[in-house]
Amino acid sequence: MEPLIMQTKNPDLQVSIGSLALQNPVMTASGTFGYGREFEDFVNLRRLGAVVVKGISLEPRAGNPPPRIVETACGMLNAIGLENTGVDRFISDKMPYLAALGVPVIVNILGDSVDEYRQIAERLAGVAGIGAIEVNISCPNVKKGGVAFGTDPQMAAAVTAAVKGQCQVPVIVKLSPNVTDVTVVARAVEEAGADAVSLINTLIGMAIDLRSRRPRLANVIGGLSGPAIKPVALRMVYQVARVVRIPVIGIGGIATAEDAMEFMLAGASAVQVGTANFINPGACDDVIDGIAAYVTEQQMGSVRELIGALRVA
Amino acid sequence: MSQFQQKVELVCSDRMTEDVVRLTFNAPTIAVHARPGQFVMVQTSPGKDPLLRRPFSIHQVTSEGYLQILFKVLGKGTDLLAQVRAGEQVSLLGPLGNGFTLGLPETACLIGGGMGIAPLLFLATRFLQQSSSDNVAKKMPTVILGARNRTELEPLVDDFQELGIDVLAATDDGSFGYHGLVTDVLKKLNLSPSAGIYCCGPRPMMAAIAHLCQIENRACQVSVETVMACGMGACLGCAVPLKAGGYTHVCSDGPIFEAEKLLWSL
């Protein structure tokens, strides 16, 4: 009778990101899940591995003029312009609801300067319910002529160190794919003290309307996300996981449990579901169910057996 | 909030004209929670292209739990939707958005242009239900509908007439009703100062009506369209500028807005 008991037992889906333990590897991707509450009718929020919230800056930001989004083949471009309520209102208006969910809240932060990142981290220090900080380094450094922090290993390291200096919770640095060699930045932020890296952020792209001869986004260029970017994201996760010792979180076009587990095979300890939430607001539940079913069916001791288990001849 | 993601059965698909389609879904849960002016996000294909759902106003709901949308075939998504057959399943997300704020039927003036007529049938129905439950003689809202030509407009006018409402019709080519714009019809009406406008249609039409209402200091609710990715306040992609500065989000703060709050000059 023993095997039967084994099979009906809840599968072990736990993973950890530094000192942060997650009940399963499935998180939401920043900017695709609002502040969580928007999804309460569609997904069991308490079941998520973690909730990653929309990027927060020091002051509120209004965002870009419309049109801000455009659909492309198997994906979408966005130029939201990092619209958000600012860190103070996030803490007072959004955090109480999130903290009550009982799952780790990962706060995605962004800034114009190293000091802005540091100040946001300082404000967030000690706020109850925050499980980790995710640093979005795909933002332009205003003091360096608008070059994105994430495209320069030194700037990326400086931001990482500044945030790390303020935080008791793990610091996840979210890497930009818009670089020649993503492993260089990954190693730089690891050395600067990052507890984990997450990747990929959106790929910079563009769409044009032939009829009007205008760009389809008011901002001209925007970030590509969705199924279209999955192969690129998988490749980058694979490359980074081979060169860093810290956990890697896989992001990019994940819509199903199969997608998620492919990222784990490539070396990810956890994953984030992004654009898929727009099409299927219950996507995270489906991904968790699918992973649980796979782990049970394959009679695996734990989902952790998938991490980096890619068979390369 | 009561929002639902459901696979529902398409009960029938009616071609109103060559490129206008009305779909009837068996969607009792969404229908019972729906208010006029709200919308649904419809998955047009189970595949990855087109990826995003498409927003459509709730055109009508019935007490049997049917929900209708009315749309024009414009591109990939609407083309695929027009090909769905009765009996097939379609994923709906809704009801979404805020909906119209209903005043008194006798002082309501509903103005629709083109596919903007879609939400007004549901609105008119609610107005009539409201006045009949007041237990007084049915008070009718004023309804002005405009479209390109007779083929497009006549079947939609018939829907209102079935409810017992006389429609003031206008067509661009003069083939049905007044030859000209709904705004011209509105100007000639001499509406009472207390009458409020409920408006949905192409942006230039709504801008013109918003302008008129501003001059007359008249209440005016408009239904706004933008591109949308999520329809539920998560992506912040559906921003439109406010007169007072900054942006508002059509899916979660709208799609119904007081016209005077929006920036129309863009």
Ligand SMILES: Cc1cc2nc3c(=O)[nH]c(=O)nc-3n(C[C@H](O)[C@H](O)[C@H](O)COP(=O)(O)OP(=O)(O)OC[C@H]3O[C@@H](n4cnc5c(N)ncnc54)[C@H](O)[C@@H]3O)c2cc1C
């Ligand atoms: C809240 C809301 C309610 C809506 N209700 C209705 C409705 O009841 N009936 C209806 O027919 N449509 C309605 N729309 C518009 C509808 O969503 C679009 O027509 C549809 O998404 C087009 O999808 P598509 O894939 O066929 O076109 P796409 O392939 O996406 O686009 C094809 C062409 O149509 C143009 N287009 C896309 N969206 C719009 C738009 N919103 N207005 C004008 N042109 C557009 C594009 O620029 C492009 O040239 C509504 C939109 C919103 C935001």
Ligand SMILES: Cc1cc2nc3c(=O)[nH]c(=O)nc-3n(C[C@H](O)[C@H](O)[C@H](O)COP(=O)(O)O)c2cc1C
């Ligand atoms: C509308 C939208 C808004 C986003 N906002 C943020 C953000 O504020 N901060 C951030 O780090 N990433 C942001 N992202 C990137 C996503 O978190 C994710 O990295 C990317 O979309 C790739 O994953 P996906 O293909 O699953 O969507 C945003 C993406 C989208 C589509």
Ligand code: FES
């Ligand atoms: S469409 Fe996503 S926030 Fe409105």
